[in-house]
Structures are given as structure tokens and as C-alpha cells.
Amino acid sequence: MQTTSSNTNSNTNTLCKLFAINFPIIQAGMVWAAGGKLAAACSNAGILGLIGAGSMSPALLREHILKAKSLTSGNFGVNIPLLYQGAKEQIQVALSCGVKIFFTSAGSPKNYTPYLKDKGATVVHVTSTPELAIKCQEAGVDAVVAEGFEAGGHNGRDEITTMVLIPQVVQAVKIPVIAAGGVVNGAGIAAAFALGAQAVQMGTAFVATMESSAHPNFKNLLLQSKADSTMLALKKLVPVRLFKNCFYQQVKELEERGASAEELQQLLGKGRAKLGMFEGDMVHGELEIGQGCALLKDTPAIAELVARLKQEYQDAVAALPSF
């Protein structure tokens, strides 16, 4: 087997160049887990860290950006879910702090891409379908994250898995594709690259790190998780992959008897994600996490995790048979 690494190693990988990183991994901007400390640690380890603005007020986002800046001289970005009211203000805050990399999600790529590109920013939008990937390209984004059904948190309605989504998005667009959903170790990175991705975005594995701001109770719970520990739920609101705790069981009961969106919204209430992931209530909290949590074995420091991922990737590639 011959390798054709001439145009694919870290020096020439399009996304390594775009983000000025050494290894094409993006740490997802997860709510309640991805603050300035985590993003900076990732940037210092040669991958791209993202601050998850989805759980932050504009003022708190500013604090986290300034914290990250104090901890790294490397590149980091912000993830802005466009479905929240504060998105516009968050974007202003990030721009005013000098952030140059924006991952946007949960909204139309048309809304802010031209504006952000005009400000000189790099823009990546998250998609769960090939059709939206094409719209992202038309809106002028630099790359797309194609996120499969196995991913944690908010998810697409069509339940398209990473295995079948990535090749379709790669075929649909000319811009680079970042694979997300179910990628938690180096073997998963190799699989994503085999499917045509040029980088991966990983969330779940980074929730369970020392630098993540997720509550220790949540990190410990993840280490005990099994293959069937998560399920896509709340499909009548916005589909979201949840850890199957007591709160999830309440959701499930309602859903099985055909409850309306209003009933589900009433059960969900406000602040449940913070209660679980940040404050550590594993019973009543909403615990957003990917299906790959079953593969987690420890809560390493970022530098250790990144070195391990690189080694696992190399091992997985080297073990591929030729026929």
C-alpha cells in the first residue's frame, strides 16, 4: 500500500491551514462544558478550541474570550447557535474581542455569513443534511460541519448517521467537510477521514476532560455509560440527544403517549441543561451528550488526550489491510 500524503499532511491539510492548527480536530463548542479554559487548552495542544456561546450571556462570553486570550496565543473560535435571541449580540462581542473564527449552527447560514465574511472572519456552519450543506456553500462559508445522528445535543430531524451523511456531504459541496457525531477516538477519526472528511469536530470526548467546565458528577456519570445510555428525544420540540437519566424517563413517558409540544415544553421548563451539566443534578437535569460516551474511559488533560488521539489515528491507519 502506497500513501499519497503529499497533499494531505498537517502542513497542507486545508483546514489545518485555515485554522492554523497542527492536527485537524475541532473541539466542539458545547453548552456548559466549553469555556475559555477548554478552548485555550485545545489551542495550546495544536487543535482548534471553540467557546460554546450557547449557554452564555454576551457578558459571560466576553469573560470567556478574554480568559482564553490570557491562556493561549493560539487561534480559537466561538460557536454561536443562531436559534437563541442573544446570537446577534454574541457575535458583536466576539468580533469586538478580536475573535476571527465563527462556527454557527441551528439557523440559516444566510443570516450572518456575509456579514462575518465582510468583517474578515472565517465562518463554518453546522449541517445535518447534504441539502443544507449546499445552502451553506452558497452562503459563502469556508467549511461545513456535517453532524450525524449519534452526536450529542441538538440534532437533525432526519436521523442521518455520520457513516452515511459524510460521503453525501463530501459529494454535495466543494468546500472542506468536518465530520461530527460518534467520533471519540483515533479510530473514529480515521473512519471519518476514510469517508472523505478533512477534519473532525468532537464534543463528547472533550466534555470528559480535566479542562471542561462540565460538573464532575456529569463527567463521572459518562465514565459509567453504556452503549444504550443515550437516546434522541424531544423530537416535537428540537430533537436533542440526552443521557437516559430520570428526567429523560419523564420525557419518554410523555412521548410514548403522544404528548404535545406544549406538554413537553412545560416538562422541560427553563434551566434544566444548566441544572444537569453545570450544577451536577444527575436526576432532574437535562444531560446532552453523544452516543459515543460509551467509549470514554477516563477524563484526561487536553494535552494527553490530543497526543493519544494522534497515536490512535496512526495505529488505526497502519492496521488497515490491503487486498
Added chain:
Amino acid sequence: MQTTSSNTNSNTNTLCKLFAINFPIIQAGMVWAAGGKLAAACSNAGILGLIGAGSMSPALLREHILKAKSLTSGNFGVNIPLLYQGAKEQIQVALSCGVKIFFTSAGSPKNYTPYLKDKGATVVHVTSTPELAIKCQEAGVDAVVAEGFEAGGHNGRDEITTMVLIPQVVQAVKIPVIAAGGVVNGAGIAAAFALGAQAVQMGTAFVATMESSAHPNFKNLLLQSKADSTMLALKKLVPVRLFKNCFYQQVKELEERGASAEELQQLLGKGRAKLGMFEGDMVHGELEIGQGCALLKDTPAIAELVARLKQEYQDAVAALPSF
């Protein structure tokens, strides 16, 4: 990048040796599509063909086995879903015809594995969880098929995707793991191997071949499918991945208002799968197919498909970057 192909090429791949094949692909034994003609063509192309007994009476199964024997001198096997009443008689028929390779599914691996091993057969059981994979190993099977959420037809209740299922099953058992679900081209094969599988089982891609006995209407419909063309349905009966035709929409309506298993069974009735996949009624038939159908582009002959898969696999592996 160095390759360690010494123990992984086709001469030494455990499953190539076990099945006496050249390339570690198993053509799944799909209902209404996988008859003797398809299995023989696959065996002649150097992969393992399976006759899908799930849609056959014992007498018809005998016919298909004899037909396959008349068309190939190579190895082929049968897939026997254990949930049907005729399973025991099907096994007797296959043994009496000299079949030596049994893929069993949809039941306990304990039921027939010791008996079949005692008869000198090779036994593989299909699982959708790591826990059942361990039970398969304890029951004495030679290998397991680990089948993810994206697969067509009957599916597990835990919705574990191929991307996260395969590494877990590989870690859980010592026997070889065959990856299934969402693998429709050579890139998918490379991804499955990166995740630790030693072979793949593919169904959807083989439905859309010249030698498949699926109705031409179904094959043509698959070529028009999109990323969102399938969905897991009938979860209150046995979860099954269906093409979203008119029948599926009726199922969906019932499910959304919380219909009981009895109501769903009444709608399903009898013979709907045959009506759709074999008789070509794309409106009222039950159309079982994997999510990967969106990646199908033509209906090649088996020899052409297998050569293409091999080339695509090599291309995908060669393109993997080193860092």
C-alpha cells in the same frame, strides 16, 4: 506511514479464511432480494453470498440453495431470522442440502449455535449491542455481525449507530467482528475497517444489483432516494428501517398520535413486504432498506460492483493523511 499488512491481507484475514473468500465482504441475506442467483454471483465474485431465508418457505429455500449450487462451486451461506416459526425447518433443509455457513439473527444465539456447530457448520449471529455480542461469543459463534441503526430492515431498539457500535463490539469480544449498517461503498468499507471490523456485511447496495430479486420498481426508486428517504419505524412492534413511501406515512401518522402495537399490527397486516419489494407496489408495500440507499447511483452486475468496491477501498485507504 508504514503498513502492517503482514497479518491482514486477503490470504490471512481471519474471515477470508473462514469463508474461503478473497475480499471480506458479506452480501446480506435480505428478504425478497437475496435468492440463489444473487448468492451464487457473489460467491463467484470472491465474496460471501447469503440466501435470505426470511422470506422463504422451507421448500422455496431448498430451491434457492439448489439453484445457487448449480451456479457456483464457491461457498455460500444462508441467513435465518430466528423469530419466524419456520426457522427450525429452514435449518434442517439447509443442512440437508449441504450448506455449511449459517448467519442467524433476531433471536437468541443459544438456540441453534451448539446444534449447528455440532453439525460442523460455521455460525455467525447478528447483534445490535455489545452485550448481545458477548452472549454470541459465549454461545460459541465463529463471528458476529454488528449492525448499526442505519441498516435496513429489522433493527435494534437502542439505535446505536455503526460508528459507535463497531468499536464497542470489537472491544467486547475476541471473535472477529463484521460491520453492517451504512456501508455501501469502498469508503464505507475502509471506515468500518478503521473502526476495527475484519469484514463488512452489506445489504442495501446488493438490493440494487442486476442479480437481486427485488422488483425493478424498487431498484429504480432507490436510485432516486435522498438522505432523508428512510426512517426507523414500527418501534412498538419490531423496529424496522423503511423507505418513506405512502405506507410509511400511514405508519408515521399512527405513531405520532401514540397508537398501540395492536393498531400498528392491524395496519401492517400480512404480506406487505412482499407486496412492495418483490411485487413492486411502491405505494402500499413495506419497503425495507438502509439509510445508505441515498449513495446508490446505479444497479451494476455483481462482478462489476465487487471490482468497484475493491478499487474504492484502495483509493480511500491511499488517501488517508499522515500527521
